[in-house]
Amino acid sequence: MARKASVSPARRWTLLALKIGLGTAIAGLIAVVIAVVIAMQSLPSFESLKSSPNGQMIRVHAADGSVIVSLGPSYGRWLSYDELPDTMAKAMVSVEDKRFYMHPGVDPIGLVRAGWVAYVRRGEGRRLQGASTITQQVARNIFLNNSYSFGRKLKEMILALALERKFSKRQILELYLNKVYFGGGAYGVDAASRKFFGHPATNLSLGEAAVIAGLVKAPSRYSPTADAEATVGRAGVVLDVMEENGDISRAERASVRLEDVRMAPEKPQDSVRYFTDWVMPQLDTLIDEEQAPLDVYTTLDLKLQRTATAAIRANAPQGVQGALVSLDRDGAVRAMVGGLDYISSNYNRAVTAERQPGSAFKLFVYLTALEAGYTPDTAVKDSPVTINGWSPRNSNGRFAGDIDIRTAFAYSINTVAAKLGMEVGFGSVADMARRFGISTTINTHPSMVLGTSEVRLIDMTRAFASVARKGIAVTPYGITKVATADGETLYEHQDDTSRVLVAPWVAAGMTDLMQTAVNTGTGRAAQIGRPVAGKTGTTSSNKDGWFIGFSSGLTTGVWMGRDDNRPVGVLQGGRAPARAFAQYMKVAVADRPVEQFETEVTLPEWQLEPDDEAYGQPDDAGMQVDADGMPIQPDGGEPEDSAAQPVTPGSAPPAEGEAPQRIDQRWIDQVLGREQRKPAPERPRPPQEAPGGQ
Template sequence: MKGTSSRRKAPRRSLIGRIVFGLIGWGAILALLGTLGLALAVAVSMASLPGYSEMMKSPQGQSVVIRAADGTELVTVGPSYGAWLPYDRIPREMIEAMKAVEDRRFDWHPGIDPFGIARAAVVNFRAGGTVEGASTITQQLARNLFLTRKQTYGRKLREAVLALAMERRFTKKQIMELYLNRVYFGGGAYGIDAASRKFYGHPATELDLEKSAIIAGLVKAPSRYAPTADPERARSRARVVIGTMRESGAISPAEAAAADVGAVRFVVDRDQGDVRYFTDWVLTQLETLTDEADEALDVTTSLNPRHQAAAEAAVHSQMVAGTQAAVVSMRADGAVTAMVGGRDYATSMYNRAVVARRQPGSSWKLFDYLVALEEGMTPDSRVVDEPLTIGNWSPRNSNGRYLGSVTLRQAFALSINTVAARLAQQYGYDRVAGMARRFGITTPISTQPAMALGSSETTLLEMTSAYAAIAARGVEARPWAIQSITTSSGRTLYNREPETPRVLVAPFVAAYMTDMLRAAVEAGTGRAAQIGRPLAGKTGTTSSNKDGLFIGFTPELVAGVWIGRDDAKAVRGLAGGQAPARLFSAFMAKALSGVAISDLEDQVEQPEYGSEPDAEAYGIVPGSELFGEGGETLDPGALDPSLAPVAESPVQTGALPEPEPLTDRWLEDAVRQERRQQAGQAPAP
């Protein structure tokens, strides 16, 4: 068309388009500046890095002095260093194990692993917190040599810059050599040679696949996985390492299948006493309380030397042939005062008081009866001991007899299985499991009927702390050991403050439970534990006599005892009311020698429900918390009505006669009456 320009005017970009292209442009500029800045930082770091020979020098390391509550030195743990091993003398299995578990792309990344960072970011985002790291071996080496363990973005950035600089300054072989000779493996051992000598008693040049896997698995958490802390956990971690090596192609499936970490045996210094069970447990808690990694530490604990000596003496004098034993004692606030994890630390450092998971037997009935008491029953409430079938399960009493109508106190004191099983069935297995969780049991809990009699495994430490909460009138007694941590220069890094009290059950429920625990000792299955002063406690015996327990308390001290075999084989004649009760008695009598006698708090002062606030009825102090069935925190002003007891029991209302006192005579009479009835004879007058 005439007068129309043959050129079309270019369309103008939209506002959004201009913003997008502007952001891309500025992003490219910032990325370029960031790259140049990073390159400059790496170049400066390279120039400031010390030479290889300087980096080979052993660090001074950190020593730790652990003291008893009275200041007595228990043990000093210092760093140990082995021979420096050149790369060519390090076993191939050790190198491949470390790559597989700590840095699978070590051979090709530039010092940082972009893929690892991306994967960790996704995992942490999904988890809502930091659950996975992405540090390469080079980054870990940079942190160990030049930085601290503080978790800050600034430190991570410096760590990355140093790693990039080190990769440009040294070869991969040099970095791996430095790492394996300098990294901390737990138990005071720095470098693989020191670790090999400490854990196996030979130099690192003799390491095989299984032993290399154990050492490689320690880096993630030395205090948690070190054989000195937990040999079985170290072996379990090693199996994960071997599986990772198989997946990465470092070893063949046949080599992985043939590996037997269970056959690895550890060595222990012969001059270490049984208190090392306790001090090893303390060392596992240090890194959760302080991040100081260089200056020497002085740690004051809750251990009472007299209690510890009494525990060791009791274990050595009351042992059953072919068995192991464990003892743990604590105050009602959870302060652990003594710990023995086996009959001899020098021959077995496996801590059976803290680590071993075993069935608690009838000592678990504590939780069955606590639920019943919360539901309104009292020690004088009547229950029936008679044959019972729940599904395909028919629990039997240990003596094969049934006593008919008994009080709750009598059923508990005599450890009647049918009554405990009926209570758990009546009030719900979830309720019993929730009660156990509330009292600090963290191990898996079955909700099958047999759980009422203690079929779920747990630890002696957790069971003892549950009984300590009863001694504390229903207030949580979380186990603790470290009172304070200071440095050699006098800086206080940690000083334990009393925790806010958390009420687990109402004081009257704890008093009722104490009443029944006292009956078990005075006239029930726990009579062998008596020590000539008021005592409450409960026996525990598992099927086929594989485990025997006694857990009990006075107002001053709570203690738990376990006896059994590590292979869980039956022990002829082992029962909680026999050897464990006698060991408990020997320990408590000596530990409490000279301590004034005081009475148990088993008297119940019933609150007037409806006339005073719930918080007062539960004895809750300001700022305290109340736990629900599953361990959740409850609002004291919105308590479950089912937690309130009935106003009066059938005995109190006169519907049932007052029960006879639970004595030896009562038990003998009950058995005699039962036999007469079975023979078709009239009851004796």
């Protein structure tokens, strides 16, 4: 009987190792299958995966429709597989995963090749690279992160296998092309196409598709905005690979001139950002869409924005900041400048800074007086006055005596403003300011009539715009429409003309006063060759300079001053701010028809024969000046304010800095080009309300 051959120990160990290895492999395979099945069960539906995570793309458009800035991650419009250009899909598959249609989610050939490269270069400290398939990239982008570890790589492979089991190749490629990051904040081919070429991905040429496909490998390195030469070089590699893989012919490759591919210009990031920083937070109050990409259409006129920026920079004295807000007749913001340079300071002085307006605040004093029965021709007296220990004076230290309201406003006479405030009530003046949109705290000390309460430029501009609109409230707005990337309108601005702040005749009277201030008074530097109405403002020690005015349906406010609130010797509202206003407005209204002001004031019947009861007494004329409040020094007048002096009709207006003249109605009408008017009947006054406050 033959003896059984003995098995050598080495062979036994080898067989044992093989059995263990086979068992381990089978166990591992079973574990992977189980993991893949579990992963499949937990995967969301395809529709759920299409939602855009990690933020919302918002494209902000100017009034002409051009995109001025893109905010947040850019996801563009979701393109179905059938909408994707065939060249885009081929370019991406060729350069990123040429065996995409053959592997089950993980590419064994690619793994082996990447492993061999890693082994050969093991001394260089390089990790496993080049082995991720498109499906793995989808898994990583949606479910994982970019941190590198063996555990994360294993999860990525399992998820890729699960994705291949649950979804078709077309669906996976659709997910990939709509979610992969291309740099510059753009996620997906549509966002990348819009950002880099300025048009939807459905219109991509072969050269453009090659540029986009080449970005995935290193978005920051190959981004057109970072290195255009590197972008073109990488796109050439993509085209060569496509030809090698048979996705394009040699003739097609030769026909592409990458140097002719035109990139969309970079959007401006300077002063426009003052506007977008102000307007974008308003979205939360207009719509509740937080995921879908949005197109926000705004009121900003890029030409006027550039003009406004240039006007502020050209006229602001050295070391001084400036701001400008320009509103159309319905409140549309056409230009907004929050400072000299957004890059160095993004603090928006147009909408955030609170500064004393000086005599620009007299708008509310005179509005209150006009509503109480005064007219532009009402006689008043420029004489010394003391109110609860406060004695305002005019900057030249003189008093003009008997003048009218029009002259007092044109030359910003402080004593008259103080007397008017005392008569109509300082509380009433504060109420008028709040009625016209002043949102900051307004004190009711007597000196408030000279603009000692801090205000915002946009609020003051809004108030003047409401006067220009004949007393109808104007609310500044910057968004005209909000729509999804698919074109669905979520919001559209509607003009509201229902709020009437003052009667039309009050607004007309105020316009009369402001037109006179520009034509003959402190605002002459704001003249632009067509009717302008406005008011200057200068605070004590020349810390702030203002000019706010309107013409041809456009209202513009200008402020200048130092951020540290230090005095600026040369700063007066009638100088640099008024000149900046004029420089801007000459361009802004050039294409608008000339509009004459309706300054022939028609009073209501009850005003024609006023009686004492129509006007009442001051609300709070007896209020004490707070010890830490408004200035009570005798030199608290504005540098631009002066007393009026008599002048003969027909004489020229005084030069800047000279004592102003008293102007009779005949001379006013002659300067403004109006027909001669009969003076309005003088408003009767009770003895206790006589000018002078005595």
